[in-house]
Amino acid sequence: MNEQLQPQTSPGAPPPPRRRGADWMFGGVYGTVLASGLLAALDQKGGDFTPFYDASWVLVTAATAALAHGYAHHMASHQRDSASHRWRLLVLALWHEWPMIAATLPTVLLLVASGIADWDSYGVTAVGLGLNTALLFAWGSVVALRVGYGMASALLIGLADATIGLAIIVANAVIK
Numbered sequence: 001m002n003e004q005l006q007p008q009t010s011p012g013a014p015p016p017p018r019r020r021g022a023d024w025m026f027g028g029v030y031g032t033v034l035a036s037g038l039l040a041a042l043d044q045k046g047g048d049f050t051p052f053y054d055a056s057w058v059l060v061t062a063a064t065a066a067l068a069h070g071y072a073h074h075m076a077s078h079q080r081d082s083a084s085h086r087w088r089l090l091v092l093a094l095w096h097e098w099p100m101i102a103a104t105l106p107t108v109l110l111l112v113a114s115g116i117a118d119w120d121s122y123g124v125t126a127v128g129l130g131l132n133t134a135l136l137f138a139w140g141s142v143v144a145l146r147v148g149y150g151m152a153s154a155l156l157i158g159l160a161d162a163t164i165g166l167a168i169i170v171a172n173a174v175i176k
Contacts, residue, residue: 031103133165
C-alpha cells in the first residue's frame with residue numbers, strides 16, 4: 001500500500017496512480033476491526049446504554065484514526081518537493097483513508113437504530129460483533145479473490161480475518 005502513496009520526484013508530476021481495489025479494502029478490514037473493538041469497549045455492563053453517544057464516538061475515532069493513518073503514510077514517504085505538491089499528496093493520502101470510516105458505518109447505523117428502537121445494549125453488542133465478524137470474513141474473501149487467490153484459499157483467508165472478529169467477541173466475554 002505504501003508504494004501507492006509514494007510521491008513523484010518532480011514537483012509538476014501527476015499524483016500517484018489510484019489504488020487498486022484490494023488496497024482500499026485494507027481500510028475496510030481496519031475500520032471493521034476498529035468498530036468492533038469500540039463497540040465492545042463502549043458497552044459497559046451495568047452502565048447506561050447510550051447508543052447515540054456511542055455511535056458518535058465510533059465515527060469520531062474512525063475519522064481520527066483515518067487522518068492519523070493517512071498523515072503517517074504521507075510523512076513516511078516525504079521527499080523534497082514544492083509545497084503545493086506536498087499538500088496535494090497529503091490531501092490524496094488523507095482521501096485514500098475514506099474506506100476506514102465507511103467500514104464503521106454498519107456499526108454506527110446499528111447503534112443509531114438501537115437508539116431509535118430502544119434495544120438493549122447486550123443484544124446490540126452481540127448483533128454488532130456478529131455482523132462485523134461476518135463482514136471481516138467477507139472482506140478477507142473478496143480481497144483474496146480480487147488479488148488472484150483461488151476460491152478455497154480465499155475462503156481460508158476470509159476465515160482468518162473472521163478470526164479477528166471472533167477474538168474480539170471472546171475478549172469481550174472474558175473481560176466483562
